Amino acid sequence: MQLRTYGDDEDCLDSQDTKYFPFDAHWSKIVDVMQEGLLLVDTNGTIRMVNKALEEITGYSREELVDLSCTIFNCDACMRVRSDAQSAWCKLFEKGKIVRRKCHVMRKDGTYVTVLKTASVLFADDGTPLGAVETLTDITELDRKENELQQLSRLLDENTIFHGMVGRSAKMHKIFKLIEKAAQSDAPVFICGESGTGKELVARAIHDLGPRSDEPFVQFNCAALNEALLESELFGHVKGAFTGAFRHRQGRFEAAHGGDIFLDEIGDLPMSVQVKLLRVLETKTFERVGENRQLSVDVRIITATNKILPELIYSGEFREDLFYRINVVPIHLPALRERKEDIPLLADYFVQRLRCKSEKDIKGLSPRTLRMFMDYSWPGNVRELKSSLEYAFVLADSGHIEPEHLPATLQAPEFQAATPVQGIAQEDDQKKQLIQALRQSGGNKSEAARILGINRVTVLNRMRKYGIDLKKVIHH
Numbered sequence: 001m002q003l004r005t006y007g008d009d010e011d012c013l014d015s016q017d018t019k020y021f022p023f024d025a026h027w028s029k030i031v032d033v034m035q036e037g038l039l040l041v042d043t044n045g046t047i048r049m050v051n052k053a054l055e056e057i058t059g060y061s062r063e064e065l066v067d068l069s070c071t072i073f074n075c076d077a078c079m080r081v082r083s084d085a086q087s088a089w090c091k092l093f094e095k096g097k098i099v100r101r102k103c104h105v106m107r108k109d110g111t112y113v114t115v116l117k118t119a120s121v122l123f124a125d126d127g128t129p130l131g132a133v134e135t136l137t138d139i140t141e142l143d144r145k146e147n148e149l150q151q152l153s154r155l156l157d158e159n160t161i162f163h164g165m166v167g168r169s170a171k172m173h174k175i176f177k178l179i180e181k182a183a184q185s186d187a188p189v190f191i192c193g194e195s196g197t198g199k200e201l202v203a204r205a206i207h208d209l210g211p212r213s214d215e216p217f218v219q220f221n222c223a224a225l226n227e228a229l230l231e232s233e234l235f236g237h238v239k240g241a242f243t244g245a246f247r248h249r250q251g252r253f254e255a256a257h258g259g260d261i262f263l264d265e266i267g268d269l270p271m272s273v274q275v276k277l278l279r280v281l282e283t284k285t286f287e288r289v290g291e292n293r294q295l296s297v298d299v300r301i302i303t304a305t306n307k308i309l310p311e312l313i314y315s316g317e318f319r320e321d322l323f324y325r326i327n328v329v330p331i332h333l334p335a336l337r338e339r340k341e342d343i344p345l346l347a348d349y350f351v352q353r354l355r356c357k358s359e360k361d362i363k364g365l366s367p368r369t370l371r372m373f374m375d376y377s378w379p380g381n382v383r384e385l386k387s388s389l390e391y392a393f394v395l396a397d398s399g400h401i402e403p404e405h406l407p408a409t410l411q412a413p414e415f416q417a418a419t420p421v422q423g424i425a426q427e428d429d430q431k432k433q434l435i436q437a438l439r440q441s442g443g444n445k446s447e448a449a450r451i452l453g454i455n456r457v458t459v460l461n462r463m464r465k466y467g468i469d470l471k472k473v474i475h476h
């Protein structure tokens with residue numbers, strides 16, 4: 001029995017009768033706008049019809065395919081078993097249909113494409129098989145992503161990743177152990193380390209691993225607001241407490257009740273608010289702005305800063321008594337240049353993650369780039385490494401990431417340091433890099449922060465610290 005095929009006879013689907021289904025006359029167009037490849041074979045396995053998407057998937061034209069055997073696709077899942085003259089079905093068809101089977105079909109150029117195949121046998125009213133319809137969905141891209149995810153999970157066994165933190169150095173392993181212990185206690189945790197070393201990740205891990213993990217985790221950046229707003233943001237205010245306080249507002253401490261509060265950039269907390277925070281730590285009570293009532297609160301406090309608090313105590317900007325209260329369990333995160341053995345692993349990790357999000361087939365770092373990564377001092381630490389790779393994914397097209405795909409700050413030899421740079425030399429480098437990034441960004445601080453792999457608040461702090469005048473820098 002022969003199938004009447006699409007194109008043989010435009011009237012075959014009752015195109016005159018549009019009363020019931022006005023699209024009947026347009027079947028050829030309908031199958032051609034389908035995203036899936038469509039293939040019609042007769043009982044001998046001879047191709048009778050294909051649509052446009054199938055031409056695109058296989059690289060063959062319609063004319064080339066019609067009248068050929070479907071074995072031309074060399075499909076790895078079609079173990080063709082011809083039991084008698086009438087039945088030429090692939091083993092897959094024995095059940096009458098197959099649903100979303102992953103297989104590989106050969107294109108005209110000899111390459112293979114991964115497809116999801118769905119197929120059904122067509123029967124006449126008397127039960128005689130007429131042929132079969134197959135749809136093929138190209139999943140090459142999905143398949144690639146799946147392989148990448150598998151690669152990523154192979155890369156990251158439990159010894160190299162800890163709650164989103166990647167590291168195989170002895171220093172990071174010590175930190176992972178410390179986090180586990182700190183999480184179980186209710187004592188305040190103080191996380192210090194340079195910008196971009198992962199302090200926020202540590203705070204999150206402490207919450208997730210601790211007994212308060214089902215309770216709130218409230219995060220607050222103490223450098224984000226001015227002194228007047230800070231207090232009401234942290235402790236809340238009552239209606240009429242100040243101009244503009246039209247209603248009661250719950251503060252962050254109340255919101256964190258039962259859970260953990262993470263106060264980031266604690267070194268930037270103004271003195272007036274430091275006193276109030278000290279009170280919360282000592283008495284576990286606070287007052288809303290504009291109210292005299294004491295409210296008790298049960299929160300564990302986690303703080304972090306990239307500043308050296310003893311220096312701030314010395315200069316009178318931070319209360320010593322508060323420092324002792326928050327610094328019960330100190331966690332010091334080492335700078336990336338102090339744990340260089342983590343650099344290749346972190347780079348692989350970020351490359352794999354970026355590959356999953358990108359269409360580009362970027363394989364990793366070239367040996368030259370890896371050497372450069374190992375020699376660089378990474379003032380912006382892991383954040384800078386991550387954003388350099390994001391930058392490289394924009395510039396590179398495929399293959400390996402070469403030094404020329406990296407941000408200018410990594411390429412300028414005067415900013416590279418093979419050995420840890422300390423004290424004044426480091427500050428000098430930091431200032432030069434900031435000036436260069438601000439020039440590069442035309443004075444845009446957020447963009448400069450992105451270039452350096454640090455956050456905007458750190459850019460502002462450093463500009464203040466080094467007395468950088470934006471106008472002078474740009475018009476230099």
Ligand SMILES: Nc1ncnc2c1ncn2[C@@H]1O[C@H](COP(=O)(O)OP(=O)(O)OP(=O)(O)O)[C@@H](O)[C@H]1O
Binds near residue numbers: 164167196197202305
């Ligand atoms: N060990 C790590 N593994 C994977 N990603 C990391 C690691 N450390 C940091 N990161 C990533 O680097 C970026 C910066 O991390 P994070 O914000 O925790 O740093 P930070 O020390 O809090 O910085 P800042 O002081 O500027 O606030 C984030 O995108 C984070 O996911």
